[in-house]
Amino acid sequence: MTEAVSTDVAIVGAGPIGLFSVFELGLLDMKCHLIDILPKAGGQCAELYPEKPIYDIPGFPIIGGQELVDSLMKQIHPFKPEFHLGEMVDRVEVLGTAERPLFRIGTDADTVIEAKSLFVAAGGGSFQPKKPPLAGLEAYENKSVFYSVRKMEHFRGRRVVVVGGGDSALDWVLNLHPVAKRVALIHRRDAFRAAPHSVNAMRALVAEGKMDFVLGQVTALKGENGQLSALTVRKESGEVYDHGCDDMLPFFGLTMKLGPIADWGLNLHENLIATDTEKFETSVPGIFAVGDINTYPGKLKLILCGFHEAALAAQRAHRYVYPDKKLVFQYTTSSTSLQRKLGVS
Amino acid sequence: MTKITYIDASGRSRTAEAQVGSTVMETALRNSIPGIEAECGGACACATCHVYVADEWTEKVGKPSQMEEDMLDFAFEVRPNSRLSCQIKVTEAIDGLVVTTPGKQG
Numbered sequence: 434m435t436e437a438v439s440t441d442v443a444i445v446g447a448g449p450i451g452l453f454s455v456f457e458l459g460l461l462d463m464k465c466h467l468i469d470i471l472p473k474a475g476g477q478c479a480e481l482y483p484e485k486p487i488y489d490i491p492g493f494p495i496i497g498g499q500e501l502v503d504s505l506m507k508q509i510h511p512f513k514p515e516f517h518l519g520e521m522v523d524r525v526e527v528l529g530t531a532e533r534p535l536f537r538i539g540t541d542a543d544t545v546i547e548a549k550s551l552f553v554a555a556g557g558g559s560f561q562p563k564k565p566p567l568a569g570l571e572a573y574e575n576k577s578v579f580y581s582v583r584k585m586e587h588f589r590g591r592r593v594v595v596v597g598g599g600d601s602a603l604d605w606v607l608n609l610h611p612v613a614k615r616v617a618l619i620h621r622r623d624a625f626r627a628a629p630h631s632v633n634a635m636r637a638l639v640a641e642g643k644m645d646f647v648l649g650q651v652t653a654l655k656g657e658n659g660q661l662s663a664l665t666v667r668k669e670s671g672e673v674y675d676h677g678c679d680d681m682l683p684f685f686g687l688t689m690k691l692g693p694i695a696d697w698g699l700n701l702h703e704n705l706i707a708t709d710t711e712k713f714e715t716s717v718p719g720i721f722a723v724g725d726i727n728t729y730p731g732k733l734k735l736i737l738c739g740f741h742e743a744a745l746a747a748q749r750a751h752r753y754v755y756p757d758k759k760l761v762f763q764y765t766t767s768s769t770s771l772q773r774k775l776g777v778s
Numbered sequence: 779m780t781k782i783t784y785i786d787a788s789g790r791s792r793t794a795e796a797q798v799g800s801t802v803m804e805t806a807l808r809n810s811i812p813g814i815e816a817e818c819g820g821a822c823a824c825a826t827c828h829v830y831v832a833d834e835w836t837e838k839v840g841k842p843s844q845m846e847e848d849m850l851d852f853a854f855e856v857r858p859n860s861r862l863s864c865q866i867k868v869t870e871a872i873d874g875l876v877v878t879t880p881g882k883q884g
Contacts, residue, residue, distance in 0.1 A: 481823045557817060566854050566882040598851045621856050626848040650855065686852035688826065688884035689817055734819075 435543045440466045440515070441754045443538050443548035445522050445694075448476020450724030450739035451554035452505040457747035458552075459512030460771055463754050466546050468517040468538070470559040475502035477556055478736075480687065491737055501736075511776045517544050521559055525551065525697045527717060534719030534753055550750040553699075553706060553715070553722040554739070557689035565596070565683050567654050576659035578681045588613045592677060594664055596651055597684035598622065603631040605682055610644055617645040617676065619666060647676065654681075694726075702728050712749035713742045719753050721746040780873040784829075786813045787881040796868040802877060803827040803864035813879030820864040825852035826883040827863040832876035839866055839875065855880055 442458050444451045447469035455465045473479055478487075478498035486495045496504075520540035528547075529535030538546045562580035564570060570578060582588075582605055593613040595606045598620040604627075610616045618635065625632045638644045653665035655675065663675040691704050700707045700716035705728035708715055713729075715722050723746055724739035732738070751760045765771045772778030782805055783793045794809035796802070806814040806827075818824035822845055831839050836859050842850060846865045850856050863877065 477818070481818050482821045485821050485823070563852065563854075563884050621851065622847075624847070626851060685854065686825065688824070 435545045437537060437545040437547045438466065438515075439547045440464050441548065442466075442550045442552055442750055443468065443536065443546045444552040444554055445469075445538075446476060446554035446556055446724070446726070447471075447474040447516060447518070448554060448556045448724065449478055449501060449505055449736050450556070450743055451476070451552070452502070452509055453740050454552050454554055454723060454743040454747065455509040455512055455514045456505075457744045458750060459509065459514075460765070460774060461747055461751045461760065462774070463550075463747070463750060464514075465512070466515045466517065466548070468520055468522050468540055468544070468546070470519065470521045470561075472519045474506060474516060474518070475499065477689075478502050480560060487736070489735065489737060511774060517542070517546075520544055521692065523693045525720075527698070529719075531718040533756060534717075536719065549719070549754045551720045552743075552746065552750070553694065553720065553726055554724045554743070555694060556725045558691040558694065558704075558726070559689065560687040561690050561692065562683075563685040563688045565651065565685060567651065569654055572659050573654060573656065573661055573681075577656060577661040577679065578654075578683070580683065582609070582682070585609070585612055588680060590614050591679040593617070593680045593682065594619055594651075594676060594678040595682045595684065596620070598625040598627065599684055599686065600627045600631065601684040602682075603627040603635055605684070606644065607631060607634055607638075610638060615644070617647060617678070619647045619649060619651060619664075619676070621648070621650050621669075623648055651681070651683075708742075711745070713746040714749060719750075721750065780868050780870060780875075782868070782872070783874075783876045784811045784813065785876065785878045787879060798868050798870060800868050801864050802829065802866040802868065802875070803862075805868060806863065813883070814863055815883045816864060817884065822846055822849055822862060822865055824884070825849045825862060828853040828856075828880055828883060829861055829863045829866075829877040830857060830880065831859045831861050831866075832878070833859065835872070835875050835877075838872060853880075854882055 441463040442465045444467045447467045483499035520542040524539040526537040536551045592615045594617045596619045606618050639646045649666045649668035651664045655663040663677045666676050667673050706722035708727045710729045723742040725734045779795045782796045785791045796805040815826035817826045
């Protein structure tokens, strides 16, 4: 078993609220580890709308999604948070007592973190690949249908069909082309939202007869025992045919799913975690839920509300992390001790 | 008031009153109409508010913009009458609009 890393607070989700939680906890001397399923910090701001302007962050008449994330990363830098990116928390064990809780958090990459408090800042849940609505799909997953490429070697000598028209689809067509027996790209239109050089490289391979491009959509899967033999494709022309293949890689972007959070024993209300409004604590003492993932009477899914929730939750978390210390409320404008922590004094 | 009718994949029809200036997606959410998820909240960034515009309305509603067309690549079973409902603005001209929601959004 992997040795556990010990910390004060583990934060599930590195979106804006998870990041700002590091700040509020850091001011109160609590060290944090963050875990996020995405390979980068920023959550929805960075993944869904990095370029889109946000107009309701106090003090910023306009700020871009990525810009906000970059600012938050700068703001929490003094507290040296540790990130576990590209990992999904799949289990939370409650150890300790209600007064002195201890949590053991495990990820799908076998990271184990022991923390005195847990902040769930998971937004809309974890980003997971969108699965095309094809009958029997589950039986083929991870055998013949893949949403990401972990091992290129798997595809050696196989007939691979990539479905989609974005950068992931184009990148994998180009990367797998030298390895696979034959690569085909199936996309619903003859236009791509991908880097032009990738599109040109793909078109060149098609022109040389080294790969296939099919204008159409996959409507059914054929195969047995989890092994695909063909995809039924409806071409744009209306013609329906079977495209022989061994593996399919669908790239339809990401969607948010609550995922394993549902199994952590927390009180849920319509896929959201119920909290109080005094400290944003869940039904399990020591576990807090902040940002879009929580719900309470009057809840608004706004980034600014999540910031407020993180500040209040941090005050309570202090009691679990430092049960014998008295917490004195201080302002960053006047407290030299806070300023020292921020590295500005 | 403008009325919009949403037909789900099983054929059940629900009609809601829409405010001029809002969107077809917002109207669905405000009226708890299932079949539209709108994960990104209307930023044209997720393709989970995909609808099929009834044939007699496609001309009035118009074609998707380039950005919306790009986003539709992330939707399933896209047809010529596919639109993202967050990008359809409610105007008096679309009073009576009928859209169908797909079997699966994301």
